[in-house]
Amino acid sequence: MIESYDFGSIVINGTRYTSDIIITGDKIQASWRRKEGHVLHASDMRAALEEFLPEVVVIGTGYAGMMKVPIETKDYLQTKGIELLVERTEKACKLFNTLSKSKRVLAALHLTC
16 A cells, blocks of 8 residues: 655655656565656566566656656556556556455556655
């Protein structure tokens, strides 16, 4: 459960994280890096996708929404039959908390800009 989010900081189950993360069920991949800082490619989360097999992917694009999700990433998820929701990180956190009660949800969250 994501307890709180603010620019550069997120609290999940009582633990504070200060770098971008991927959440898959009970696992948290802290210090998540992308090959291009403000662009999310499918390859940036491919291992987590293959291991967790989510029904939904929630992308948090940052406090101000600076991280972009190219059409190729969207198309990749669609071909896998995975629903994609892209929002600024504050809203993405709320979506994750709600959806994860009934679905397998992967959250990829950019915490800063």
